[in-house]
Amino acid sequence: QRDAKGQYLFDLLCHHLNLLEKDYFGIRFVDPDKQRHWLEFTKSVVKQMRAQPPFTMCFRVKFYPTDPAALKEEITRYLVFLQIKRDLYHGRLLCKTSDAALLAAYILQAEIGDYDPGKHPEGYSSKFQFFPKHSEKLERKIAEIHKSELSGQTPATSELNFLRKAQTLETYGVDPHPCKDVSGNAAFLAFTPFGFVVLQGNKRVHFIKWNEVTKMKFEGKTFYLYVSQKEEKKIVLTYFAPTPEACKHLWKCGIENQAFYKLEKSSQVRTVSSSNLFFKGSRFRYSGRVAKEVMESSAKIKRDPPEIHR
Known part of the structure; x- marks a missing residue:
């Protein structure tokens, strides 16, 4: 359908996946300038694409569940598991070696089951790529945990x-x-279920809880995060994105994440402006449900769990 909206495509995908707890997910695409975007559900799909068909899009987690283990259905947990496994592989989920070994061992157990000396010769874990790069020592540690600690665990x-x-x-x-x-040092900005995060050199240098973020603005390539902490301490964090488009995407992600995790209900969602002058700049409104509503609606799901094809 030429004028189909994003919501239609998303619902079609969720139906295909037999997914009910769908609010945590979204559809991502990359434009010809290599800029990432989330497909907006209220707008026509074709109008959002600057490329020519066929369009390449990917279904991925957009809002990570605050407590993924508390998701109602195994199918949802499985899809979130696939996403985080991918985050680990791409180096987005940073962790110390002992945690990395345990996470990889869980993946191994989920994928190949119990250790079997007949089937799993020396170095068997090296056939799997869990991380961007890893050492033989880590591989041995992964195999050790898999052999000795996880026996009997089902994939789920x-x-x-x-x-x-x-x-x-x-x-x-x-x-x-x-x-x-502001000093020109590289940084990675991110929004998580718990707040706004800044990473530099594999370390978290800032963590601002959602209730401390008072507003987010952007102008050109400059992104401003206004923070109000205890003792009436107000600060503004300033960062520079590579392009104005990247900055706008960052701002929109921030607005959506804050609305999703912080608000009690979606009726509290307001249209926000990127500028202090409301008639200037971009305006944007989060169009989905908020985390609290999603969890309440998940609790009401009553169906036989769908079969999972791992």
């Missing part, structure tokens, strides 16, 4: 344990936006 249990562990990490839910700080 291993995935659940993986989610429980991943959710405790500082970079859980990070979808990084490359920027520079």
Whole structure:
């Protein structure tokens, strides 16, 4: 359908996946300038694409569940597991070696089941790519945990344990936006279920809780985050995105994430302006449900769990 809206395509996909807890997910595409975008559900799909068909889009987690282990259905947990496994592989989920070994061992258990000396010769874990790069020592540690600690766990249990562990990490839910700080140093900005995060050199240098973020603005390539902390301390964090388009995308992601995680109900969502002058700049409104509503509606799901094709 030429004038089909984003919502139509998204619902079609969720129906195909037999997914009811769909509010955590979205559709991402990249424009010809290599800029990432989330498909807006209220607008026509074709009008959002600047490329020529066929269009390439990917279904991925957009809002990471605050507690993924508490998701109602196994199908949802499985899809979130796949996303975080991918985050680990692409180096977005940073963790210390012991955590990395445990997460990888859970993946191994979920994918190949119990260790079997007949089927799993020396170095068997090296056939799997869990991280951007890893050492033989880490591979041995992964195999050791898999052999000795995880025997008997079903794929669903291993995935659940993986989610429980991943959710405790500082970079859980990070979808990084490359920027520079005011000194010109490279930084990655991200929005997580718990707040706004800045990463520099694999370390979290800022963490601002959602209730401390008072507003987000952008002008050209400059992104401003207004923060109000205890003792009436007000600060403005300033970062520079590579392009105005990247800055706008960052701002929109921030607006959506704050609305999703912070608000009690979607009727509280307001249209926001990117500028202090309302008639100037971009205007944007989050169009979905908020986390609290999503969890309430998940609790009401009553159906036989769909079959999962791993």
